[in-house]
Amino acid sequence: MGSSPGTGRSQRAHFLCAALPCxxxxxxxxxxxxxxxxxxxxxxxxxxxxxTPETLPxxxxxxxxxxxxxxxxxxxxxxxxxxxxxxxPATSRVGQVPTYGLPAANGASGSGYDSLNRKRQQPKxxxxxxxxxxxxxxxxxxxxxxxxxxxxxxxxxxPPSETAHKVPVPPAMAGNVPGQPLRRRLKADDDAFGAVGDxxxxxxxxxxxxxxxxxxxxPARLNKPVGSPVYVVAxxxxxxSDWERHALVADLRGSFSGYTxxxxxxxxxxxxxxxxxxxxxxxxxxVDGRVDxxxxxxxxxxxxxxxxxDNPGSPNVQxxxxxxxxxxTFGTTVGFDQTFNRFQVxxxxxxxxxxxTDSKLTDGSTSSNNDRDFNQxxxxxxxxxxxxxxxxxxxxxxxxxxxxxxxxxxxxYFRDSNGGYGKxxxxxxxxxxxxxxxxxGYSARNYVDxxxxxxxxxxxxGSLIWNASGLTTVKFVTDTQIAExxxxxxxxxxxxxxxxxxDHDFRxxxxxxxxxxxxxxxxxxxxxxxxxxxxxxNLIYKLNRNVWIKGTLRHxxxxxxxxxxxxxxxxxxxxxxxxx
Numbered sequence: 001m002g003s004s005p006g007t008g009r010s011q012r013a014h015f016l017c018a019a020l021p022c023x024x025x026x027x028x029x030x031x032x033x034x035x036x037x038x039x040x041x042x043x044x045x046x047x048x049x050x051x052t053p054e055t056l057p058x059x060x061x062x063x064x065x066x067x068x069x070x071x072x073x074x075x076x077x078x079x080x081x082x083x084x085x086x087x088x089p090a091t092s093r094v095g096q097v098p099t100y101g102l103p104a105a106n107g108a109s110g111s112g113y114d115s116l117n118r119k120r121q122q123p124k125x126x127x128x129x130x131x132x133x134x135x136x137x138x139x140x141x142x143x144x145x146x147x148x149x150x151x152x153x154x155x156x157x158x159p160p161s162e163t164a165h166k167v168p169v170p171p172a173m174a175g176n177v178p179g180q181p182l183r184r185r186l187k188a189d190d191d192a193f194g195a196v197g198d199x200x201x202x203x204x205x206x207x208x209x210x211x212x213x214x215x216x217x218x219p220a221r222l223n224k225p226v227g228s229p230v231y232v233v234a235x236x237x238x239x240x241s242d243w244e245r246h247a248l249v250a251d252l253r254g255s256f257s258g259y260t261x262x263x264x265x266x267x268x269x270x271x272x273x274x275x276x277x278x279x280x281x282x283x284x285x286x287v288d289g290r291v292d293x294x295x296x297x298x299x300x301x302x303x304x305x306x307x308x309x310d311n312p313g314s315p316n317v318q319x320x321x322x323x324x325x326x327x328x329t330f331g332t333t334v335g336f337d338q339t340f341n342r343f344q345v346x347x348x349x350x351x352x353x354x355x356x357t358d359s360k361l362t363d364g365s366t367s368s369n370n371d372r373d374f375n376q377x378x379x380x381x382x383x384x385x386x387x388x389x390x391x392x393x394x395x396x397x398x399x400x401x402x403x404x405x406x407x408x409x410x411x412x413y414f415r416d417s418n419g420g421y422g423k424x425x426x427x428x429x430x431x432x433x434x435x436x437x438x439x440x441g442y443s444a445r446n447y448v449d450x451x452x453x454x455x456x457x458x459x460x461x462g463s464l465i466w467n468a469s470g471l472t473t474v475k476f477v478t479d480t481q482i483a484e485x486x487x488x489x490x491x492x493x494x495x496x497x498x499x500x501x502x503d504h505d506f507r508x509x510x511x512x513x514x515x516x517x518x519x520x521x522x523x524x525x526x527x528x529x530x531x532x533x534x535x536x537x538n539l540i541y542k543l544n545r546n547v548w549i550k551g552t553l554r555h556x557x558x559x560x561x562x563x564x565x566x567x568x569x570x571x572x573x574x575x576x577x578x579x580x
Contacts, residue, residue: 126178126179127179128179128180128181128182129178129179130182192508193508193509193542193544193545193548194545195207195208195545195546195579195580196545196580197238197580198580199242202241202242202243203239203240203241203242203248204239204240204241204242205237205238205239206237206238206239206240206579206580207235207236207237207238207579207580208235208236208237208577208578208579208580209233209234209235209236209577209578209579210232210233210234210235210236210550210575210576210577210578211231211232211233211234211575211576211577211578212231212232212234212550212552212573212574212575212576213229213230213231213232213573213574213575214229214230214231214552214571214572214573214574214575215227215228215229215230215571215572216228216229216230216259216569216570216571217569217570217571218567218568218569218570219259219263219278219312219569220263220274220275220278220312220313221274221311221312221313221556221558221567221569222263222267222272222273222274222313222567223564223565223566223567224267225567225568225569226261226263226264227261228259228260228261228263228278229259229260229261230257230258230259230260230571230573231257231258231260232255232256232257232258232573232575233255233256233258234253234254234255234256235253235254236252236253236254237250237251237252237253238250238251238252245292246289246290246291246292247288247289247290248287248288248289248290249287249288249289250285250286250287250288251285251286251287251288252283252285253283253284253285254281254282254283254284254285254307255281255282255283256279256280256281256282257279257280257281257282258279259277259278259279262276262277262278263275263276263277263278264276265320265362270319271319271320271362272319272320273313273317273319274312274317274321275317275321275322275323275324276321276322276323276362277322277323277324278312278323278324279323279324280308280309280324281307281308281309281326282307282308282309283305283306283307283308284305284306284307284308285304285305286302286303286304286305287302287303287304288300288301288302289301289302295339296338296339296340297336297337297338297339298336298337298338299335299336299337300333300334300335300336300337300346300348301332301333301334301335302332302333303330303331303332304329304330304331304332304333305328305329305330306328306329306330307326307327307328308326308327309324309325309326309327310324310325310327313558313565313567315485315486315487315523315528315562315565316485316486316487318359318361318367320361320362320363321359321360321361321362322360322361322362323360325356325357325358325359325360325369326356326357327354327355327356327357327369327372328354328355329352329353329354330352330353331350331351331352331353331376332350332351333348333349333350333380334348334349335347335348335349335380336348342385342386342387343383343384343385344383344384344385344386344392345381345382345383346381346382346384347379347380347381347382348379348380348381349378349379350376350377350378350379350380350400351375351376351377352375352376353373353374353375353376354372354373354374354375354376354484355373356369356370356372356373357369370405370406371404371405371406371408371409371410371486372404372409372484372486373404373405373406374402374403374404374405374415374416374484375402375403376400376401376402376403377400377401377403378398378399378400378401378420379398379399379400380396380397380398380399381396381397381398382394382395382396382397383395383396384427390428390429390430391426391427391428391429392426392427392428393424393425393426394424394425394426394427394439395422395423395424396422396423396424396425396439396441397420397421397422398420398421398422399418399419399420400418400419400420401416401417401418401419402415402416402417402418402419402484403416404416409486410486411486411488411489413449413451413452413488413489414447414448414449414452415447415448415449415452415484416447416448417445417446417447417448417455418445418446419443419444419445419446419455419482420443420444420445421441421442421443421444421459422441422442423439423440423441423442423459423461424439424440424441425437425438425439425440425441425461425462426438426439432467433466433467434464434465434466434467435464435465436462436463436464436465436476437461437462437463437464438461438462438464439460439461439462440458440459440460440461441458441459441461442456442457442458442459443456443457443458443459443480443482443494444456445482445491445492447491451489452489452490452491452525453491453524453525454491455482455491455492455494455524457480457494457522458480459480459496460478460479460480460496461478461479461480462476462477462478463475463476463477463478464476464477471504471505471506472502472503472504472505473502473503473504474500474501474502474503475499475500475501475502475503476498476499476500476501477497477498477499477501478496478497478498478499479496479497480494480495480496480497481494481495481497482494482495483495485523487523487526487528489525489526490523490524490525490526490528491524491525492523492524493521493522493523493524494520494521494522494524495519495520495521495522496519496520496522497517497518497519498517498518498519499515499516499517499518500515500516500517501513501514501515501516502514502515508542509541509542509543510539510540510541510542511539511540511542512537512538512539512540513536513537513538513539513540514536514537514538515534515535515536515537515538516533516534516535516536517532517533517534517536518531518532518533518534519531519532520532527561528560528561528562529560529561530558530559530560530561530562530565531558531559531560532556532557532558532559533556533557533559534554534555534556534557535554535555536552536553536554536555537552537553537554538550538551538552538553539551545579546578546579546580547576547577547578548576548577548579549574549575549576549577550573550574550575550576550577551573551574551575552571552572552573552574552575553570553571553572553573554570554571554573555568555569555570555571556568556569556570556571
């Protein structure tokens with residue numbers, strides 16, 4: 001559709017009105033014609049945006065060379081070492097285009113997410129410095145935090161000794177020197193004043209010597225006490241192998257009790273039941289060896305020796321003796337120990353020899369004790385099963401035969417015999433608080449002589465250690481033995497012994513030991529029963545690892561159903577122990 005003639009004339013009139021003023025201005029201009037410089041302000045749509053550079057000298061124009069100081073400063077490299085960056089000279093920001101925000105991944109190259117996927121810089125570590133742990137990633141459990149307040153008992157403040165001022169420790173000893181390798185943590189010393197021993201090759205040797213002196217109100221255990229000063233010399237030696245396989249242990253302990261006073265040779269006109277010289281040696285030692293054939297099979301062996309005399313007050317002591325006869329019991333055991341998963345079998349053959357020295361009488365003559373010498377041959381087997389760690393029930397069976405050098409003893413009795421025992425029990429270990437072994441059983445012995453009745457009875461055996469606390473330890477030991485006797489008409493002696501001991505450390509260097517022992521001696525066939533009681537207290541002061549001072553107070557009671565055989569005695573001792 002075309003426009004009307006009226007409308008066209010009207011548009012041409014408007015165009016002429018706009019063009020005439022422009023031609024008039026052009027005609028009136030007398031200066032030369034010049035092109036405007038291109039500046040960013042030419043694109044500014046605001047009023048007054050068209051301005052020449054001369055009117056705004058602070059604005060830069062394109063095409064005009066700028067001085068180096070007027071150039072825009074370069075942004076710092078985020079990967080550069082901040083210690084090597086040079087401080088840029090201060091420049092004026094007048095006329096510069098402002099920049100807002102930070103470049104992409106600025107400051108994220110060392111940790112966090114880097115959108116530019118640049119290689120992270122690894123931290124530089126000193127020699128020997130432990131590597132830092134990697135941060136916990138997503139999905140890992142949140143480590144538990146301890147709340148400031150709990151529903152339990154209030155927190156106990158550390159003792160003043162932990163927060164008090166202490167002598168500074170050198171950094172090398174404290175392990176604070178940068179680059180120092182970590183020091184190996186030493187094993188906790190259970191006995192800070194115990195013997196440390198010396199190494200001889202692959203053997204650890206610990207030795208000690210205890211010297212003590214005191215007074216015994218009744219050393220011979222007579223019905224009418226006769227006292228005497230006493231001294232005791234007690235050496236001991238422990239040798240332990242330090243091998244990866246196999247083992248060898250030697251434990252030797254002995255003592256000698258000497259008395260300065262002699263006992264009377266006669267009492268009320270009769271020969272004394274006690275020797276005139278009552279010095280007594282005592283030694284017990286054993287050497288144990290083990291050969292590890294493989295993981296489950298081990299060969300075991302033992303050599304043992306016991307050197308002693310009859311106990312004071314025993315009816316086995318002859319009347320009219322000048323001194324105690326000494327006997328020695330020595331023997332060996334050879335066996336094996338086989339493990340089948342949780343089931344364990346241990347068995348061994350035993351050979352022992354008991355021999356007495358001749359008795360020296362007060363009139364200068366000697367009396368033979370060959371009728372008391374005998375050999376014992378036997379065997380023992382033990383079967384155990386580990387129900388769970390720390391609990392292992394077992395069954396043990398033993399049998400032996402005794403053959404005397406002389407068929408008949410001094411009273412005309414034939415004492416060759418056969419016997420043994422059977423017992424059941426368990427060994428256990430409960431968190432190192434209660435450890436040990438207990439068992440009960442029955443023992444019997446039959447003699448060749450029909451005049452001697454069977455010697456039999458229940459037996460108990462056990463050893464318990466209860467760590468009541470870090471300062472207190474309780475021990476309990478019980479044992480049963482069948483001993484030979486020279487009492488006419490008696491088959492033998494059934495001996496039961498029970499002992500309880502409590503050790504308490506007042507300080508690491510001050511220890512108190514209390515011990516109570518109860519024993520019964522049943523002379524079967526003669527209706528004689530002896531009971532013994534012993535109450536002992538020791539106080540040990542440890543100067544250092546090598547020197548201890550020990551005080552002992554002990555009271556012994558022998559209660560017999562035979563008239564004139566009961567006795568009492570008190571012993572007071574003070575000594576020193578030297579060890580290494």
